[in-house]
Amino acid sequence: MKSLNVYSALVVLFLTCGAAMATKENDQIIKGNNCETKIGLPCVLEAFTSIFDTGTISSKCCGELVGLGNVCHSALVKRTLENLLFKDLSPARIIAKSIQTWNNCLGLIDSPSPFA
Numbered sequence: 001m002k003s004l005n006v007y008s009a010l011v012v013l014f015l016t017c018g019a020a021m022a023t024k025e026n027d028q029i030i031k032g033n034n035c036e037t038k039i040g041l042p043c044v045l046e047a048f049t050s051i052f053d054t055g056t057i058s059s060k061c062c063g064e065l066v067g068l069g070n071v072c073h074s075a076l077v078k079r080t081l082e083n084l085l086f087k088d089l090s091p092a093r094i095i096a097k098s099i100q101t102w103n104n105c106l107g108l109i110d111s112p113s114p115f116a
Contacts, residue, residue, distance in 0.1 A: 023082065026075045035072035039064045050101045051077060051094060052086070062105035073102055 030036060039047070043064040049055025057065065065073060077098045081091050 023079075026079045026082070029071060029075040030079065033069070033072050033075075035068065035076055038068045038072060047073075047101065048080075051097045052080070052089070057101060057105065059108050062108045065102070065105050066109045070102060074098070 043057075043061035046055060046057045046061040047065050050057040077094065080086060081089070081094055086094075
């Protein structure tokens with residue numbers, strides 16, 4: 001439970017304070033596409049833990065992530081990496097996990113349901 005509270009705090013920080021540290025390009029992408037309003041907080045938490053830790057992302061949240069769009073997804077991940085709280089993380093590793101999460105979600109969303 002403590003872990004969830006830490007992630008919740010980081011995500012809130014990511015959504016509210018990260019804009020001050022974002023590059024102009026990422027900030028323009030995020031604002032111009034209303035990225036922060038296109039995915040619910042529970043799914044932000046799942047995506048965040050999937051990319052920045054060892055969590056998993058549900059099919060419901062994969063749907064929201066894909067609905068967010070790759071441009072928003074990439075800009076939000078890059079903006080998070082610019083935050084000093086994440087300075088000790090390997091950007092290459094995080095970008096790779098971000099791409100992996102995105103591709104896994106695309107595959108999950110695009111694959112036909114076995115119950116159809």
